[in-house]
Amino acid sequence: MENLLYSLMYFIHEEIDWVKALDPDRSIESQFDADFAEEHLQLGALQFQLHHGIDISENAIDCLLTFRELVARLHQLPRIHEDDFESFAESKMKILGDVMKKQPQLDLMKRRN
Secondary structure, three states: OHHHHHHHHHHHHHHHOOOOOOOOEEOOOOOOOOOHHHHHHHHHHHHHHHOEEEEEOOOOOOOEEEEHHHHHHOOOOOOOHHHHHHHHHHHHHHHHHHHHOOOOHHHHHHHHH
């Protein structure tokens, strides 16, 4: 399960360009600030889902949890079967595009660095 925690933290750190250290044992919500917004969490979680083939529903990410507690819940979710992965990836890529359209400043911030 630790590898899933490190993986989720990695994808989120990539979204915030490593400008802030996130604590896996503090509530996610308490770590939101100018450098780490809920949109960064959403984008990192989408990358995590694509990488691990785990389908996380929108309401499954409880920001009152710590990252460690969240990953313990995600660890219980089934992996996407390889026959279903293409449609799964397409749906997640569509969501990723939708998030980026709603949050163009996130994309612009990444291009500047």
